[in-house]
Amino acid sequence: MIVAYGTTLAILAGLAFGSFLNVCLSRWPTGESVVKPHSHCPKCGHVLAWWENIPLASWLALRGRCRSCKSRISWRYPLVELAVGILWGWQAWQFLSAALNPHLPGLITAPAVVTLLGRMAFYWLLVALALLDAEHLWLPNWLTWPGIAMGVLTRLTTAAASRQLLPDMPTEPLRLLLTREFLHALFAIVVAGGLVLAIRWTYRLLRGHEGMGLGDAKLMAVLGAWLGLSGALVAFALAVLIGALVALALLAVPAVRRGPKAWTMIKLPFGTFLCVGGVVSAIWSQQLISAYLRWIGLA
Numbered sequence: 001m002i003v004a005y006g007t008t009l010a011i012l013a014g015l016a017f018g019s020f021l022n023v024c025l026s027r028w029p030t031g032e033s034v035v036k037p038h039s040h041c042p043k044c045g046h047v048l049a050w051w052e053n054i055p056l057a058s059w060l061a062l063r064g065r066c067r068s069c070k071s072r073i074s075w076r077y078p079l080v081e082l083a084v085g086i087l088w089g090w091q092a093w094q095f096l097s098a099a100l101n102p103h104l105p106g107l108i109t110a111p112a113v114v115t116l117l118g119r120m121a122f123y124w125l126l127v128a129l130a131l132l133d134a135e136h137l138w139l140p141n142w143l144t145w146p147g148i149a150m151g152v153l154t155r156l157t158t159a160a161a162s163r164q165l166l167p168d169m170p171t172e173p174l175r176l177l178l179t180r181e182f183l184h185a186l187f188a189i190v191v192a193g194g195l196v197l198a199i200r201w202t203y204r205l206l207r208g209h210e211g212m213g214l215g216d217a218k219l220m221a222v223l224g225a226w227l228g229l230s231g232a233l234v235a236f237a238l239a240v241l242i243g244a245l246v247a248l249a250l251l252a253v254p255a256v257r258r259g260p261k262a263w264t265m266i267k268l269p270f271g272t273f274l275c276v277g278g279v280v281s282a283i284w285s286q287q288l289i290s291a292y293l294r295w296i297g298l299a
């Protein structure tokens with residue numbers, strides 16, 4: 001009962017934060033303020049009434065069109081709201097079903113709360129970056145750098161809080177624990193980001209133009225900070241796979257093949273694929289790694 005109630009609450013909060021993210025995604029690229037003015041139709045300037053501003057429901061009720069000028073409202077609006085809602089609901093459900101498990105009377109622990117809040121922020125950031133890269137091929141530094149810092153901070157906080165759960169065990173000094181965790185995070189950030197940089201330089205050497213941007217390298221560093229090196233590598237492998245599938249699908253469209261640009265020059269938003277890979281890796285990296293090891297016969 002509490003689990004269902006809490007999960008519903010998290011989904012509703014996710015829809016609301018997704019709705020706010022939509023405002024950001026529309027206004028960040030043009031440099032507008034995200035607080036003022038009120039939400040309005042970009043085509044005719046019609047200011048939205050409160051009931052036209054309800055996440056998901058309004059888009060469905062208006063059938064994806066502006067009430068005043070009938071121009072289309074992008075599918076991005078319900079998609080972003082739904083994505084944040086589902087991810088937050090999933091994370092809350094994980095947290096509550098573990099916290100309220102009668103067989104493990106741990107109840108609600110500080111590290112679990114930090115993980116819950118951290119993951120919610122992480123998913124929000126990934127949805128934001130995925131859409132900015134898809135729509136504008138843009139991964140702003142003022143989102144990626146703080147994303148890296150927040151990942152490290154969440155990891156250190158979780159480690160410090162976990163230590164206090166076992167007060168009678170002989171534990172290492174806090175300073176030592178934090179230093180070790182910090183070095184682990186730093187290693188993951190440098191190797192994950194460095195991987196993209198190495199590919200970028202190799203590609204430039206061979207092809208004379210850039211395949212991946214510096215933004216992709218910083219995004220990989222974000223994934224390293226939050227998911228550790230193995231999680232970031234799983235996300236990268238998934239992103240390459242998604243990119244290959246999208247490229248193949250595009251090749252199947254004759255208009256793209258015969259288009260004005262050579263198809264090899266079409267820019268795919270690799271950052272978007274990395275964000276999708278990052279979410280999948282955050283939820284299933286352990287299962288994916290063990291399935292892969294079984295498949296190649298190592299486990």
Ligand SMILES: [Zn+2]
Nearest residue numbers: 041044066069
């Ligand atoms: Zn309008």
